[in-house]
Amino acid sequence: MVPADFKALIQRFYQLQSERLETYQLFEEGHEAYLRTGPHYDFDHYRQLVHEVTQAFCGISKEVLEIKGKLHHEFDRPALSEHIEKLQSKEKEKLELTAKLQLARQRAQDHPEDEGCQEQIQEIKHEIIKNKEALSEIMQDFKYDSEEVD
Numbered sequence: 001m002v003p004a005d006f007k008a009l010i011q012r013f014y015q016l017q018s019e020r021l022e023t024y025q026l027f028e029e030g031h032e033a034y035l036r037t038g039p040h041y042d043f044d045h046y047r048q049l050v051h052e053v054t055q056a057f058c059g060i061s062k063e064v065l066e067i068k069g070k071l072h073h074e075f076d077r078p079a080l081s082e083h084i085e086k087l088q089s090k091e092k093e094k095l096e097l098t099a100k101l102q103l104a105r106q107r108a109q110d111h112p113e114d115e116g117c118q119e120q121i122q123e124i125k126h127e128i129i130k131n132k133e134a135l136s137e138i139m140q141d142f143k144y145d146s147e148e149v150d
Contacts, residue, residue, distance in 0.1 A: 010146050013067050016060050023056045031102045083142040094131045100124055
């Protein structure tokens with residue numbers, strides 16, 4: 001039988017991943033709103049959004065790392081801990097790519113004549129798709145291994 005606190009920990013992990021997705025959605029919507037303020041961008045408002053998003057991601061990551069430690073040390077599930085480590089690395093990469101994409105979109109908006117900007121946007125979007133596929137694969141492995149009863 002799987003302990004109730006183990007199940008609760010796994011559920012909390014999934015909740016945190018949902019919060020992460022919601023935070024990305026807010027970040028994207030906020031950036032789209034920011035781009036609509038161009039060419040005289042409302043940078044102060046956007047900077048506040050970036051600050052709030054950063055705080056949210058830091059809080060989520062901190063709690064996910066606590067879960068990682070508990071899975072490894074309290075429940076002796078190093079495979080799950082390893083999945084979380086891989087996930088955190090890919091999430092960090094996703095955030096970096098998202099920021100890179102936002103900068104590229106602004107550059108493309110500011111320089112519509114520069115065809116290289118659109119190419120760069122497509123390249124970054126492709127990298128984000130590969131990143132999301134890797135994240136999905138890690139989550140599938142986590143799900144499979146977390147449902148495995150010793």
